[in-house]
Amino acid sequence: MAVDMRLPTARKLISLPGSLSNAEGKHLVVPGDVITSDTGFMRGHGTYMDDEKLTASVAGEVERVNKLICVKPLKTRFNGEVGDVVVGRITEVQQKRWKVETNSRLDSVLLLSSVNLPGGELRRRSAEDELSMRDYLQEGDLISAEVQSVFSDGALSLHTRSLKYGKLGQGVLVQVSPSLVKRQKTHFHNLPCGASIILGNNGFLWLYPTPGHQDEEAGGYYTSLEPVALSDREVISRLRNCLLALAAHKVLLYDTSVLYCYESSLSHQIKDILKPETMDEIVMETRQRLLDQEG
Amino acid sequence: VPADRKRVRGPEESQCPLLFLPPAAQTAEPREPRAGRGNGEVRPLFARCGLVSQAKGSSYLEAGNTKILCSVYGPREPERRDEAGVRSGRLLCDLRLAPFSCGKRGAWIQGSGERDLSLALSESLHPAVCLHRYPRAQIEVNVMVLENDGSVLAHAVTCASMALADAGIEMYDVVLGSALRQDGGASLVDPDLAEERGNWLAGYEENRGGVTLSLLPNLNQVSGLHADGELRADTLSAAVRTCMESCHKLYPVVQQAILRAVKRKAPPPEK
Amino acid sequence: MATVQVSEAEKVYIMHGVRDDLRVDGRGCEDYRHMEVETDVVSNTDGSAKVSLGHTDVLVGIKAEIGKPKPAVPNEGYVEFFVDCSANATPEFEGRGGEELGVELSNTLYKVFNNRHSLDLRSLCICPGEHCWVLYIDVLLLQCDGNLFDAMSVAIKAALFNTRIPKVQVSEDEEGGKEIELSDDPYDCMRLDVTNVPCIVTLSKIGHRHVVDATLQEKACSVASLLISITHKGLVTCVRKLGVGSLDPDSIFEMTEVRNTGTEHPVQTHTRTHTHTHTYIYISEHYSYFFI
Numbered sequence: 037m038a039v040d041m042r043l044p045t046a047r048k049l050i051s052l053p054g055s056l057s058n059a060e061g062k063h064l065v066v067p068g069d070v071i072t073s074d075t076g077f078m079r080g081h082g083t084y085m086d087d088e089k090l091t092a093s094v095a096g097e098v099e100r101v102n103k104l105i106c107v108k109p110l111k112t113r114f115n116g117e118v119g120d121v122v123v124g125r126i127t128e129v130q131q132k133r134w135k136v137e138t139n140s141r142l143d144s145v146l147l148l149s150s151v152n153l154p155g156g157e158l159r160r161r162s163a164e165d166e167l168s169m170r171d172y173l174q175e176g177d178l179i180s181a182e183v184q185s186v187f188s189d190g191a192l193s194l195h196t197r198s199l200k201y202g203k204l205g206q207g208v209l210v211q212v213s214p215s216l217v218k219r220q221k222t223h224f225h226n227l228p229c230g231a232s233i234i235l236g237n238n239g240f241l242w243l244y245p246t247p248g249h250q251d252e253e254a255g256g257y258y259t260s261l262e263p264v265a266l267s268d269r270e271v272i273s274r275l276r277n278c279l280l281a282l283a284a285h286k287v288l289l290y291d292t293s294v295l296y297c298y299e300s301s302l303s304h305q306i307k308d309i310l311k312p313e314t315m316d317e318i319v320m321e322t323r324q325r326l327l328d329q330e331g
Numbered sequence: 332v333p334a335d336r337k338r339v340r341g342p343e344e345s346q347c348p349l350l351f352l353p354p355a356a357q358t359a360e361p362r363e364p365r366a367g368r369g370n371g372e373v374r375p376l377f378a379r380c381g382l383v384s385q386a387k388g389s390s391y392l393e394a395g396n397t398k399i400l401c402s403v404y405g406p407r408e409p410e411r412r413d414e415a416g417v418r419s420g421r422l423l424c425d426l427r428l429a430p431f432s433c434g435k436r437g438a439w440i441q442g443s444g445e446r447d448l449s450l451a452l453s454e455s456l457h458p459a460v461c462l463h464r465y466p467r468a469q470i471e472v473n474v475m476v477l478e479n480d481g482s483v484l485a486h487a488v489t490c491a492s493m494a495l496a497d498a499g500i501e502m503y504d505v506v507l508g509s510a511l512r513q514d515g516g517a518s519l520v521d522p523d524l525a526e527e528r529g530n531w532l533a534g535y536e537e538n539r540g541g542v543t544l545s546l547l548p549n550l551n552q553v554s555g556l557h558a559d560g561e562l563r564a565d566t567l568s569a570a571v572r573t574c575m576e577s578c579h580k581l582y583p584v585v586q587q588a589i590l591r592a593v594k595r596k597a598p599p600p601e602k
Numbered sequence: 603m604a605t606v607q608v609s610e611a612e613k614v615y616i617m618h619g620v621r622d623d624l625r626v627d628g629r630g631c632e633d634y635r636h637m638e639v640e641t642d643v644v645s646n647t648d649g650s651a652k653v654s655l656g657h658t659d660v661l662v663g664i665k666a667e668i669g670k671p672k673p674a675v676p677n678e679g680y681v682e683f684f685v686d687c688s689a690n691a692t693p694e695f696e697g698r699g700g701e702e703l704g705v706e707l708s709n710t711l712y713k714v715f716n717n718r719h720s721l722d723l724r725s726l727c728i729c730p731g732e733h734c735w736v737l738y739i740d741v742l743l744l745q746c747d748g749n750l751f752d753a754m755s756v757a758i759k760a761a762l763f764n765t766r767i768p769k770v771q772v773s774e775d776e777e778g779g780k781e782i783e784l785s786d787d788p789y790d791c792m793r794l795d796v797t798n799v800p801c802i803v804t805l806s807k808i809g810h811r812h813v814v815d816a817t818l819q820e821k822a823c824s825v826a827s828l829l830i831s832i833t834h835k836g837l838v839t840c841v842r843k844l845g846v847g848s849l850d851p852d853s854i855f856e857m858t859e860v861r862n863t864g865t866e867h868p869v870q871t872h873t874r875t876h877t878h879t880h881t882y883i884y885i886s887e888h889y890s891y892f893f894i
Contacts, residue, residue, distance in 0.1 A: 040637065041638070041639055042636070042639075043640060125607060175607070176608060176609045176610070177609045177610075177611075178609050178611075178612070204611065205611045206611045206612070206615040207611075207615060208612075261614045263621075264615060266624060269618075269619055269624050270624060270628075273619075273625070273626060273628040274628065276626065276627065276628075277627060305628070306628025307627065307628040307629045310627070310636065311636055346673055443705055443708070443709055444709075446705055446709070447705075447709040450706060450709075454843060454844070455843075457847075458826075458846060458847055458848035537837060538837075539717075540717065547848060551850070551851060552848035552849065552850060552851075553843070553848055553850070553854055554843070556828070556841055556842065556843040556849070557713075557841065557842050557843070558838065558840060558842075559713040559716045559717070559839065559840045559841075560716065560839065561717040561719060561837050561838070561839055562839075563836070563837060563838070564836060564858055568855050568858055571851070571855070571858075575851060
């Protein structure tokens, strides 16, 4: 039994030199700030033209690609693009489609025709399939999927037509801001510390025990309810707390940063990682290692 | 709180005349301790099912001077569709104390105390009702306390479970309620109103409080537990044990009352 | 209450974790998340405190006003609780959505304080039968991340400790009329004795074990929980079964009884919580002096 109580002011004394210096080099704006009055630029997302002046409409960082100026909001819902890997939760079962919460503006759609059903890819979708949709995925279930297309209103259409996507079994979901997930070639990692992670572009991160063998027949809709070994649990819980610590200090999340953080947390107990001072220490160490590796 | 404009109300603030008795008269009030029953004995219980002909099921319960009427409506289509669960039904419980039921006149509008009792009632009944058998439906349990002479919640639970049984709602078990008042060393089972209040005004000793427990007797599961006051941990567990025992004592009475109602409904035997 | 959706597989994972005494965030079954207590946070109140427990944030403000004692107890003041579930905490509380939960929480608080020792109400009496102090304890939920009851009780205890009630003098004029005079000196005030103010510990039953300080996800896996409010002496002032499930009598005894089995017991847990609360309330109080 442990009750850890403290005063909030104790934490504020520790400053974070790393994050401050990072912010200084960036051009940050708030809505209404004039970015430039030069008419030679093109208006991008997050800006509007006012009296020939390019003005920001969101708070965030100014990005310039040749003549195009955008403002990228740092804290936002997920703006999906085709090909993004997402983790989402089923909110509703409808006619021939599921509604999926993916941290975007509107609920995403997963059509019955864009999932792999047990029995092979070329199976026809029958009326029975339509009636038994809830047997595959029901409200509350988690899935991993890929963005297939974006509708005109901004809603996403998802698909799971690959064996790596599908229903998620036992594991832990961690939610962070989508802007903290680094875009990479692959978002599925089997970490050497003994667990696997799906870094969804939408900020939903899924930690799960590394599967021993892939059951191909089930088409990704089979979930094992066997107890997970205690050692795997420890790794997953540690990774979960590391992810939250990194997110709290706004460190980009990708396999290396997660792994470094995991390694520097090993000297602490799992439950202590989220204490502010431990969090500071671990994240500092991770940052240092990432800097060393880069340069 | 919206004002109750429909009825002519009394003066803005009125007090019960008993409060203005001289202090000497208040304490000198001769009262037979426990009206001749032992500390562990419950008051004689009268229970019948099926009094309200309009309701799907109903019951009436009398324990000493505590009189409770309960009616059950449903399962039926809920008025507001969005509130019903897809996979299991909803159990709505509403407990009201009639304005004349207590020493002090109450309001017709449900007060926060009644809302609290309704919630406690609902939490105590919930585990017993097979709500998954009634998806999208709602079941309404209305309890009216006609006279409050202590142990209201406990008897309301018993009464409501009888009404649910009478209405033919699927249940895992009946729910029995029992209350206990701890006054120093004495544990009084099924306290009446005077005992429930205790000599709250006079005493500052520790270890006094009230416990109400609801039990599913056959499954041996506690579906509700409410205690307040000040109790030592060992007294509390002893109180819980005593309450469970007195629930078991109630069981045959409740069982008989339900069976009686079932027999009456059954068609006459063919010759 | 703010609810989260949890899939069946996640539930299984959480339940097995509780069985192995390793919860999703690395805590054991009897570990609290780390808690922050800050007192004297709102200047317009007579006493205030803010507690954050994980992402649960509770702000308590106490105001003392002069009122008339209740006729049944003429020589005591009284306490009024009000819990507001702000729509800031979760969109579910918008409009009247938070009302039900607010009433439930405040009714529980009345039960928790429904005894003679938690607060010495006689000290709130100014003039028997005529004037007394009424303490309005307003609880504001700023963020919900499970375990509202425990966080709320710690915040109330801290705020009561922080409360300063101005001293008053009752003077009688020739006609026998009484006049109340408030002391001019802001430091001439009365403090409340909070040693007996109880703390709430909520135990949620998950599988065959129970955990303290359940997160929203864990709450979704638990059908029933037992709320116990307890003073530093180990006196239970309120017990309440919460949720739609039922509990085994044995697990109730296990949750409430003190037994000499060598393992740490919930009641000891509660008392421990208490001591911690005390220490930190004291520290936070002294700490705030530095800034005055």
